[in-house]
Amino acid sequence: GSTVVTLGIKENVGVCLWAGDSRLYRLRNEELIQLSRDHSQVEELVQQGFITAEAAQSHPDSNIITRAIGANAELFIDINVFSSQMGDTFLLCSDGLYNMVKTEEIRQILLQLPINEAVLALIQKALERGANDNVSVILVNGELDAVAAPQLDFDVNSE
Template identity: 40%
Template sequence: MTDTSLIFESGAASDVGKVRKVNEDSFLVRAGSGLWCVSDGMGGHEAGRLASTMIVEALSTVEPQEAAAGLLSECDRRLSVVNHRLRRIASDRNYEVVGATVVVLLIHGHSYACLWSGDSRIYRVRGGALTQLTRDHSEAEELVQRGIMTREEVKHWPRRNVITRAIGVADLPEVEIVNGSVEPGDSYVLCSDGLTNHVADPEIASIVAEFDVQTACDRLVALTLERGAKDNVTVVVARAQRREPTLIDPGGAAKANWDVGA
């Protein structure tokens, strides 16, 4: 039996922007482990940079796993450990908060899982069409979901950047998870809100569909800088490509089971 296994091309770009003095974004690309991450720090006093760096460093130690559930469990465990450490640092240094948003893309076989906390995002571009896989953990998104304000109205709302979840802000991390299937040609875009505050979804879709992964990252960051880049901006793109068919076990291409209780 043959299986069209997938390989992933990855690109990444990050910039401090036009206003901030410190880049508090961090990112991770570990295609061999099926893991990509973007984290956007918060807290001031360079605490945000510390928080995002600690999250990325913790996730960088995740090794390839035989089962999808194992990969998910390892990431979840490391985020819990980092959350505890950030809470302790904030207490020791008398900071109000030391935290960071995080989005993590996990790939196992022909399946993906997205883990996130905060308003950094993961998009998928498939056949030129863009889908936002994550849902912002923000006051603005809650108002939209409740029908109180429209998406156009919240763009001008003074509290549009106030987030409701992040690693390090609560005693236990609040992480949301979604999963689905990967198809050859799919591109996954991980980004901090520094990108989405300046670049519209159709523009993201067009650039990612047209260019190779590294060029797409570079162009998205450059476009953000052209438009003022009021925040740090980070973009990671991972694209699924077909590998030459090889003989495998008949069950090898089965959909991954992300249930850690399985």
């Protein structure tokens, strides 16, 4: 199966939907926080207090996910509704990034580089460190005024 993380923003409210271990982070006032929680066996151990978050990073089963698109007939997703404000930067990424680049390094890159350069720098750093999984990175910066997308008319039943 595949993992997924999505982000929707309207005015000052953000919504994240996800399944698996792809993540959403928010950078606000120089603080980078994770807004999604991995659907993995190891994350469940952390949540239950059996291991620490630090131990989870090097746990041998850290890549075993408990939810994914296409893994089962039914898909169970989680949702997080949170505040959003002008100036927030959001990072949507796969484990190919965060397994290779520490959270503090990600934060520093986001603070130091323009958004388009930051995407390339994050991917390059993960690849230089031997990322053996896909490295997906999307950055969304809240500095721009919202622009409405054009209305699309389509019939979901058409082929």
